[in-house]
Amino acid sequence: MASQADPNLGQLLLNRYRLAKLVGQGSMGRVYLAEDQTLDGVPVAAKFLSQALLSEKMKTRFAQEARTGAKLGHRSNHIVRVIDYGVNHADVPFYIMEYMESGGSLSDLIATKPLVLDRFLNLMRQVCLGLQAAHAGIKLDGQLYQVVHRDIKPSNVFIIPDPALGELAKVLDFGIAQFLSDGIEGTQNRSFMGTLAYASPEQIEGQDIDGRSDIYSLGITMFEVLTGRMPVEPATNSIGSWYKAHRSQSPRKFSEVAPHLQLPETLVDLIMGCLEKGPANRPQNMAEILDVLQLLDHPTPVDPSPVREPRVEPALPNQQTPEPVLEPVPEPAAKEKSAHGPATPNPQQLIWSIEGAGWDVQWPADKPIKDIVFPSVLESEHQEAIGLWMMLSRNEIQQRLLNARYNQFLCTMQPHPMILWITTLYDRSLGARWLPCYLDLKHARGRKIANLLSQTGYYPVLFFAREDPEQPANVRTFSIAPDQRVRFQEWLQQSKHALSVDSSMTSKRLLKAELEKNKPKILRKLQLSQGQSIASLFS
Known part of the structure; x- marks a missing residue:
């Protein structure tokens, strides 16, 4: 994919990561395969964002987002790890992330046919665990910050083999859409960054959003993963047409889009609830969604191990806030242990x-x-x-x-x-x-x-x-x-x-x-x- 004229190839980032090959690019940036020189060439992914940091304010903001992403990766194995970060000679910011050599995105997985129910429940529960860890908040600089993804969609979920889970789902690109949407100097130049087909009405409107916006995007994703179709369809591909579809168009019914698909009524109700136009009418947090998915995936109660949404009030400016105390959500103990890697780490x-x-x-x-x-x-x-x-x-x-x-x-x-x-x-x-x-x-x-x-x-x-x-x-x-x-x-x-x-x-x-x-x-x-x-x- 990369040509020999690519000036980034061979560059050594942070005196540690040597860029070897361009492996992907899109509206938010370019992704390279890189080699970690500290670990004798272990592969990592280097993602360059699509805009340069033209002010000290933007550099500080990027570093704060990257720091949040790094800490999130340590909290949940269902979030792709940010290993390192920096800026290059042209002030273009980059992340160093774990490189997932095997597997592929959820969008690749459903390109030929939708997922069967059992596979859907397993993978969506893992996606929700990653989102739950982010929405619970990260304490930085004495304050608790809820992290909203802003671009949940199948291509931002990566699926890799796991010896006990079978498949391990990881969410990509936390914080990138928000950082890029803020423009060069803040809200006056803000532009929409995300994916219109999956964005909530309030996100397209430019409102301040919370985790319930991700829940709407998750609803779109779940509908598509099960049917191969979108629940709303605009007249054109313009931002205005997509906004009208998300704000006013009733979601299509499963029976209309996939008449032969047999789904539990509780799952249909859950997905349609996620697609409610108003945030107050959707499930209010990931714990509510996990409760339903867990019941469908494991009807018999099992020992608890992952985490449940904490009950924490948002931090006020300059308020010192404790790290949230996370309560358990049921999941098989053997599965959660295996998801954190093999017995002998690399x-x-x-x-x-x-x-x-x-x-x-x-x-x-x-x-x-x-x-x-x-x-x-x-x-x-x-x-x-x-x-x-x-x-x-x-x-x-x-x-x-x-x-x-x-x-x-x-x-x-x-x-x-x-x-x-x-x-x-x-x-x-x-x-x-x-x-x-x-x-x-x-x-x-x-x-x-x-x-x-x-x-x-x-x-x-x-x-x-x-x-x-x-x-x-x-x-x-x-x-x-x-x-x-x-x-x-x-x-x-x-x-x-x-x-x-x-x-x-x-x-x-x-x-x-x-x-x-x-x-x-x-x-x-x-x-x-x-x-x-x-x-x-x-x-």
Whole structure:
């Protein structure tokens, strides 16, 4: 699909993801197959959005949407994971997402014939679980934000094989339609982004919408998946004609569109309820829909495992809001366990598990609430890794969401074996934020940290805001160059035989002086790179 003239091919994003092949494109952007260099070429998907970020306000907004998507992927296995994000040299934003090599979209699945009832119930229940997790809300910057998809349709649902579920449904592209619809500078230039055939009347009108708009789109999708036809049809393909159809046209009956289709009356009532013109007349949340689908799919009660909509009032501006407490929705325990991956995770899943552990931690009670940085072990079910914990103001964290990332490690064996671990965030306007840590190679803790950095080849940075230290404001993973991983082992071996002839503070002063000497060269390289791809720093 891609030609050799494609300038993006071969580009290295975030010093980690190399673009290999164009695999899809549409109104919202282009999707590339990329290779994760940190994981020896593990495939990922890189999606470039269709518009450049022409202001700092838009960059901040994109980063917030991407951060929300990343956190959603850790909450539900029925949402495609956002692994990373950034902007390229032309200020075009991109997401790095999990790449699903096998399987296809729900629209591909129904291209030849509609789904039979059992398969429909299994897949739609999973779609609803993903939407439920999003509608329940994500706590960011001290507030709870309900996430509305705005573009639910069969092509935004991907189906992959699963050893126990048979098929695993994942929802794509959370937040993208809303971000693109906001235009260059906000609501005055807002244009409709979504898919007219599936959009609710209130969405086409430009109203503020909530999860009930997704429920309308889900109703259209369910009707189409069962019949192969649309419940409303406009006179033309214009936005005005589609709006008239969604606002005024009564949905076609199943008996009219597919007279031989035998459906439970409760399912017909559910889908027609989702297609009500007014949001107040539809099911009010995903829990109501899941109750019906669960009853049809599993008439006999089973042990609970996934989640039910929380009862949480919307957050007011500047209001501190707790993370919602999710109640269970019945689902077979074996199925839910299998949906989270095989018993032995692959390297990509190991990173996801560590990032998930990072999102779940709190600022340590024995650490002061001030701008500091320190390393600490993070543990998941299958792996432990080193995380870099840092605290800044909420405002600076928001401003640095799209910063260039860089790390370097300096070492001295004399007078005391010591490593200086430097992590740098850089922005043309804000300048550099240096995050130094010292690892004493004569202490067990320092040796363990160096060894884990060598073994894993990455470390997540946990950004905590002083104003809200109960959970990270963001989690971003930094990769470590392969040659540096080798040097760690060399330094560890050398330190075993090195004698400490002076205090560790002397080595710290020497390493700090070396860093100060190197800073101008590092900054010049960072500044020059800003005219190129931000992602290609130090490639």
